[in-house]
Amino acid sequence: MASHASDHPAPAILSEVKPAVLARPVLVHHHRDFKWITDKICGIVEGTTPTWWWVCFVVASFVACFTIAGLIHLVATGVGVWGHANPVNWAWDIVNFVFWIGIGHAGTLISAILCLLRQKWRTSINRAAEAMTIFAVVCAAIFPVFHVGRIWFAVMPGYLFPFPNSNGIWQNFRSPLEWDVFAVSTYGTVSCLFWYIGLIPDLGTMRDRFTAAGKMMRARIYGFFAMGWRGSNRAWSNYEMAYLILAGISTPLVLSVHTIVSFDFAVSLIPGWHTTIFPPYFVAGAIFSGFGMVMTLMLPLRAVYRLEDLITQYHIDCMCKITLATGTMVGYAYSMEFFIAWYGANPYEGFAFINRAFGHYAWAYWIMIGCNVITPQFFWFKAVRENTALVWILSIFVNVGMWFERFVIIVTSLARDFLPSSWGYYSPSIVEIFTFFGTFGVFSVLFLLFIRFVPIMPMSEVKAVIPQADPHGEHKH
Amino acid sequence: MSKNYGIIAAFDTVPDVFHACEQVRDAGYSQWDTITSFPIHGLDAAMGMRRSRVPRFSLAGGITGFCTGMSFIWWAGAYEYPLIVGGKPYFSPMFAFPVSYELTILFTAFATIFGMFFLNKLPMHYHPVLKAPQFVRALDDRFYIVIESADPKFNATETRALLQRAGGKDIVEIEE
Numbered sequence: 001m002a003s004h005a006s007d008h009p010a011p012a013i014l015s016e017v018k019p020a021v022l023a024r025p026v027l028v029h030h031h032r033d034f035k036w037i038t039d040k041i042c043g044i045v046e047g048t049t050p051t052w053w054w055v056c057f058v059v060a061s062f063v064a065c066f067t068i069a070g071l072i073h074l075v076a077t078g079v080g081v082w083g084h085a086n087p088v089n090w091a092w093d094i095v096n097f098v099f100w101i102g103i104g105h106a107g108t109l110i111s112a113i114l115c116l117l118r119q120k121w122r123t124s125i126n127r128a129a130e131a132m133t134i135f136a137v138v139c140a141a142i143f144p145v146f147h148v149g150r151i152w153f154a155v156m157p158g159y160l161f162p163f164p165n166s167n168g169i170w171q172n173f174r175s176p177l178e179w180d181v182f183a184v185s186t187y188g189t190v191s192c193l194f195w196y197i198g199l200i201p202d203l204g205t206m207r208d209r210f211t212a213a214g215k216m217m218r219a220r221i222y223g224f225f226a227m228g229w230r231g232s233n234r235a236w237s238n239y240e241m242a243y244l245i246l247a248g249i250s251t252p253l254v255l256s257v258h259t260i261v262s263f264d265f266a267v268s269l270i271p272g273w274h275t276t277i278f279p280p281y282f283v284a285g286a287i288f289s290g291f292g293m294v295m296t297l298m299l300p301l302r303a304v305y306r307l308e309d310l311i312t313q314y315h316i317d318c319m320c321k322i323t324l325a326t327g328t329m330v331g332y333a334y335s336m337e338f339f340i341a342w343y344g345a346n347p348y349e350g351f352a353f354i355n356r357a358f359g360h361y362a363w364a365y366w367i368m369i370g371c372n373v374i375t376p377q378f379f380w381f382k383a384v385r386e387n388t389a390l391v392w393i394l395s396i397f398v399n400v401g402m403w404f405e406r407f408v409i410i411v412t413s414l415a416r417d418f419l420p421s422s423w424g425y426y427s428p429s430i431v432e433i434f435t436f437f438g439t440f441g442v443f444s445v446l447f448l449l450f451i452r453f454v455p456i457m458p459m460s461e462v463k464a465v466i467p468q469a470d471p472h473g474e475h476k477h
Numbered sequence: 478m479s480k481n482y483g484i485i486a487a488f489d490t491v492p493d494v495f496h497a498c499e500q501v502r503d504a505g506y507s508q509w510d511t512i513t514s515f516p517i518h519g520l521d522a523a524m525g526m527r528r529s530r531v532p533r534f535s536l537a538g539g540i541t542g543f544c545t546g547m548s549f550i551w552w553a554g555a556y557e558y559p560l561i562v563g564g565k566p567y568f569s570p571m572f573a574f575p576v577s578y579e580l581t582i583l584f585t586a587f588a589t590i591f592g593m594f595f596l597n598k599l600p601m602h603y604h605p606v607l608k609a610p611q612f613v614r615a616l617d618d619r620f621y622i623v624i625e626s627a628d629p630k631f632n633a634t635e636t637r638a639l640l641q642r643a644g645g646k647d648i649v650e651i652e653e
Contacts, residue, residue, distance in 0.1 A: 033618065034514065034617065034618035035617060035618040038514075038617045038618065162549075162553070164553075164558065168558055169558055169560060170553040170554060170557070170558055170560075171553075172562050173550045173553070173554060173572060173573060173576060174562060174563070174565060174572040176575075178576070179575040179576055179579075182575070182576045182579040182580065183575070183579050186579040186580070186582055186583040189583060189586070190582060190583065190586045193586050193587070193590055194586075197590060197593075201514070201515070201616065204616050205514065205616040205617060208612065208613050208615070208616055208617070209613075209617075211613070212613045223602065224602075227594070227599040227600035227601070227602075228599060228600050228601040228602040228603070228604060228607070229599070229616075230512060230604055230606055230607055230612075230615070230616075231512045231513050231514055231615055231616050232510045232511070232512060232597075232606075233510060233511040233512070233513060233516075233517070233520050233521070233524060233526075234510055234524075234526065234597075235597040235599075236513065236516040236520075237516075237521050237526055237529045238529045238530075238531050238592075238593045238596045238597050239516070239593060239597070240516050240529075241528075241529035241531040241532065241593075242529075242531045242589045242590060242592070242593035245531065245532060245535045245585070245589045246586060246589055246590075249535075249539075249582045249585050249586060249589075250582075252578075252582065253579075253582045256575075256578060256579065256582075260575055263575075459514070459515075460514060460515040460516070461515065463514060463515040464515040464516060464517075464518075468490070468491060469491055469515065469517065469518075470491065470492075470518070471491050471492055471495035471517055471518065471519055471520065471523070472492065472495075473492050
């Protein structure tokens with residue numbers, strides 16, 4: 001290739017035009033310095049508990065009680081308290097599971113994939129998004145664990161985890177449901193590890209500040225988890241390498257998790273499920289719903305704690321654009337499913353899709369289309385992206401739409417079996433509704449505890465992206 | 478009387494500490510460290526450090542995870558209790574792949590983190606540097622260079638002079 005340039009001399013025009021130098025987006029406004037960042041983020045944990053926090057916490061705890069009551073009733077009575085009956089033997093439990101797991105995906109996308117792609121804007125939101133991932137996995141795990149009814153059988157003898165049953169028979173490792181156990185438990189574990197590793201330097205900062213303030217009890221607790229971190233560059237070198245490797249392995253992990261979740265359906269022979277488009281379509285949907293939830297959580301947080309200098313309009317633009325891109329991919333997948341159902345000329349497949357859009361569950365289908373395909377299209381407009389309240393409302397629609405997507409896929413396919421004599425209509429029982437409603441409380445309680453006790457942004461990472469962190473002077477590019 | 482651990486110098490900006498590191502490196506010191514609240518880009522080279530060895534742990538963990546998955550599924554399904562399911566073979570790497578893939582990632586993650594802890598000697602709740610009164614700003618907004626008295630080139634006067642020339646402030650000795 002060395003001779004390439006001389007074979008084709010550069011066009012003369014190149015010496016006359018001057019390519020525009022695009023300004024790098026400012027990630028922290030008002031030229032804030034290291035000290036300001038430390039004080040701002042630590043101040044949230046160090047200050048007194050705000051009244052709104054207590055109000056939210058009490059309400060969230062009350063809502064969480066619905067899940068607890070629903071689960072106690074389930075375990076005491078049996079899985080019959082849920083509305084499942086032939087032919088729909090799989091409904092809200094798996095819908096809620098896929099919904100919550102999907103929400104988790106944005107956290108790992110922000111922390112891992114954007115890290116590998118060197119998207120520096122991730123630093124302001126990755127801590128909270130990773131926390132969201134962990135709490136979403138907790139909510140998701142409730143459903144597969146409790147759907148076995150006698151939950152002590154989830155572990156041993158294992159309906160889920162690999163222990164032989166009372167006849168000494170092992171799990172069927174050919175089943176995507178067993179793959180799912182490994183995928184989700186690995187995902188939960190690695191997400192926790194990744195989150196904790198990111199926290200260590202910030203916990204060290206908290207330890208030193210509490211020590212200086214003379215609050216020894218809290219200094220010891222934060223210090224215990226900081227493991228004696230002291231910012232040594234020889235330690236940073238190993239730390240950064242470990243962080244990079246974790247990002248590198250979390251990327252195939254996050255893609256595999258929703259791929260395997262989609263195998264639960266795609267590997268079966270049910271019309272409407274048995275399609276090869278499922279893995280990429282589920283992953284895109286998961287990221288779509290996850291970013292919806294990140295915006296639902298971060299926009300109020302930004303307003304309450306006055307974090308506009310750290311979560312700038314540029315951050316919101318980026319999140320809106322990812323939501324737009326993945327939402328459009330999901331819309332494409334919906335239309336492609338219809339096209340293949342027609343092009344494949346399989347009457348059962350064709351019926352399944354006509355029935356989705358125009359059958360008894362058409363109301364759910366059109367809610368799904370409205371929320372998932374139409375809502376994100378508003379993000380094409382700058383005026384919409386700059387209207388924070390509107391972005392927040394649209395993000396709620398995304399969450400609603402993605403729940404309905406899973407409902408439509410799962411229930412419409414099962415409700416119309418191959419023989420009309422096996423057709424049915426599924427409605428949830430009140431216990432299912434309460435249990436699902438309560439998971440929002442469980443999630444909120446965990447998230448509120450997070451913002452109260454843990455630095456909500458990775459200070460060490462935010463400091464590293466401001467101009468003052470450049471060892472060659474802040475004005476050199 | 479407690480032993481002298483080394484000498485610590487403070488710096489106010491990233492370029493200051495960066496260029497000071499280059500001077501300490503060129504002076505031939507080996508047992509010294511920089512303390513920063515965030516990883517400074519390019520500082521490893523300025524300190525003359527080698528590449529991190531964490532990836533070796535990760536690789537070993539990943540291989541262990543993959544082999545664990547494959548061999549466990551073979552053992553459970555084809556050896557310990559062979560059972561025909563759907564007329565499929567007792568074992569095939571195809572259906573064992575998803576679980577082995579997840580275990581590869583799981584074991585890699587644990588190996589990476591424990592490898593990092595091992596190389597950094599964490600947890601280490603006591604360290605002479607943590608006792609230094611100026612350390613309260615180390616994980617906040619100031620930067621420090623610590624040169625240990627165990628370094629073969631260490632000389633209380635010369636080392637202090639080197640740090641002063643490099644622009645270090647508040648230079649003090651710290652005790653073991």
